[in-house]
Amino acid sequence: MREFERLAAKNKGILSPQIMQDYQQVGKGADGSVYRLSDEWCVKIYPKEETFRKELDALIWGQKSPVVPRLYGHGSNYVVIEYINxxxxxxxxxxxxxxxxxxxxxxxxxxxxxxxxxxxxxxxxxxxxxxxxxxxxxxxxxxxxxxxxxxxxxxxxxxxxxxxxxxxxxxxxxxxxxxxxxxxxxxxx
CATH class of the missing domain: 1.10.510 (Transferase(Phosphotransferase); domain 1)
Known part of the structure; x- marks a missing residue:
């Protein structure tokens, strides 16, 4: 996780699929790409700020429910959430x-x-x-x-x-x- 944190800091909290090329991609859709960081964590990167904001708000809102993935952090265009194997x-x-x-x-x-x-x-x-x-x-x-x-x-x-x-x-x-x-x-x- 420290390696990822250094990578995010180096890029001023903005990530892209190119920056994440050394991580395993576990999902990709119109709204973003998901990369596995560890057995417990993954990161979802959003190409559009509006989508990022909507999902971040919903993740924060849903933290009281066990059906919503745990939110561990976020940057300018990404969220770090629970990896669901x-x-x-x-x-x-x-x-x-x-x-x-x-x-x-x-x-x-x-x-x-x-x-x-x-x-x-x-x-x-x-x-x-x-x-x-x-x-x-x-x-x-x-x-x-x-x-x-x-x-x-x-x-x-x-x-x-x-x-x-x-x-x-x-x-x-x-x-x-x-x-x-x-x-x-x-x-x-």
């Missing part, structure tokens, strides 16, 4: 070919936590839901969680539908939490 819900479903009750309960817990922490978006994409090696559930890519008003998990349901698991998920929700299913029912197509 695990798999996405999307990969889990592709590998296991089954949506177990235990996993459905964890996803419902995650949605409850998003609401409990005060986020206005109670939804997550299947590729942004992670299960750690210990079985803990986490959500990443939080930039819209304080600005999007969505109480029905439409992104989650769309992703599950594409994978062929929407019906199975909803049947389990109906059995586990009938009132939640009724709340979602008008939005289910």
């Amino acid at each position: 695990g798999i996405t819900l999307k990969k889990y479903l592709k590998d296991n070919k089954h949506f177990s009750t235990e996993i459905v309960e964890k996803v419902l817990y995650l949605l409850d936590e998003l609401k409990k922490v005060g986020f206005t978006r109670h939804d997550a994409e299947v590729r942004h839901i992670l299960f750690s090696e210990k079985g803990d559930i986490k959500v990443i890519d939080l930039k819209r969680y304080l600005m999007t008003d969505r109480t029905v998990p439409t992104k989650l349901l769309t992703g599950l539908d594409k994978l062929g698991y929407k019906k199975e998920f909803l049947e389990q929700v109906k059995n586990l939490q009938p009132s939640r299913y009724k709340e979602w029912e008008p939005f289910i197509d």
